[in-house]
Amino acid sequence: MKVIDNKESLQKWRASSADEVGFVPTMGNLHRGHLSLVERSMSDNDTTVVSIFINPTQFGPGEDYGSYPRTLERDLQILDELAANFKDKHLVVFAPRTNEEIYENDFQTKVVVNSHLTKILCAKTRPSHFEGVTTVVSLLFNLVSPKRAYFGKKDYQQLKTIERMVSDLELPIEIVGMEIIREEDGLALSSRNQYLSEGQRAQALELRNTLVELKRNYSSDFDFESFKFRYCGQPGWEYLEIYSASELLPVTASDSKIVALGALKVGKTRLIDNIEI
């Protein structure tokens, strides 16, 4: 495993590597969700790049940028162990040592998906989140020049937004969306789960359980509003919505796949999850 902490070295390494590259962008604090992406990328590609960068521009004022868990040493150890299972494959970790490695002095450019995709759901409380994501992902794509990039479906709206950006701008990159990895009781893995106290950890299950209940009850004449009224009465629910799975548009009779998405605040911790129906 090779660790690179600055942009110039990454560019130099990339220019000298003819391999097709798989890419897993992360904010570190790796859990089994991230590792499933890395494993898949290492299966698919000769070389995999994992980036570890807590991107300040996708956090809003008052969000947890400052307290987001920073566990680089542990992350590197986990990745090194994982890489040992893939003989003849290469793993490169790009962990910029400062924010200025990514955003040079006086950075001025934004890549924005300017549609419902970045106005609904999480965007209602995190209005500039997605442009922070699409901008940094664009920049990382240009640095890493991957053939394939891997994203988890837990951040479903993020996945759809990135797919749209890649398709609109004709980036020659295949976006692979990977299934959500969960705890045994169903809670979706998230770096933010560790913010939860024991009591909150139990409350957090309401998010997953409600989505499962929604799927169980879903039918062509499903009364979504009364379902929400029944299940999302407690404070903490930020949203529960259903949309077409392909484009996150309002559900119509012709949609074969839909997705239900929820966001629940437990204490100060905001959790998201979704289920495909």
Add this chain to the structure above:
Amino acid sequence: MKVIDNKESLQKWRASSADEVGFVPTMGNLHRGHLSLVERSMSDNDTTVVSIFINPTQFGPGEDYGSYPRTLERDLQILDELAANFKDKHLVVFAPRTNEEIYENDFQTKVVVNSHLTKILCAKTRPSHFEGVTTVVSLLFNLVSPKRAYFGKKDYQQLKTIERMVSDLELPIEIVGMEIIREEDGLALSSRNQYLSEGQRAQALELRNTLVELKRNYSSDFDFESFKFRYCGQPGWEYLEIYSASELLPVTASDSKIVALGALKVGKTRLIDNIEI
């Protein structure tokens, strides 16, 4: 010379070509200014791609999108003749046959340089012009995957905006800015010059002459405001400004190179020009 009129064929051709590519994006109606870019690209690179696409998103309401000169057949003939002078070099023309080749149904993404660069000068009367340019240029860069791209200095603000986008987003492309090509009397070549009547053609020289006069008068204690008062009294002047040549920032004592930029409306025709000092 190879002519390609759709995105899929371009992508297929590009994937099969290992050459380093030079790229000249144009809106067609080629004049000697464009041809100087193509010639330079053909000297620098084994393969050159010229795109001919009148990009609707960089025109504002009430601008000349509808009447912009469309002369594809003549453009192809000129390029074919030029290419004949470069033995062992390849020229590919990408002329999308419809706007939908570029902007598929429901296009939602924007690449924006969000700074003074897209708020001063031309942006004051053309507020969404530069995001139209940066978005289409990003998309074309991704399709063509050039090593170098060539832009004329007549559109100086555009050149600086694209340089900034490329640098911020770490696009692995060298941007080459080429000198303005002029008529014998000094008028900068532009596809829009042909809108001018004979009388207007004479009036249009005021733009170039004023910039030359400004350069001649320029000194460390130059009184720019009184210069403007003296020279830009006539109606039609949209702006005359001086900025640092590198970043289009307000001139300071430490700037070694500055640029004066002007926009003059003659009848309905809006002309721009600039001069490095």
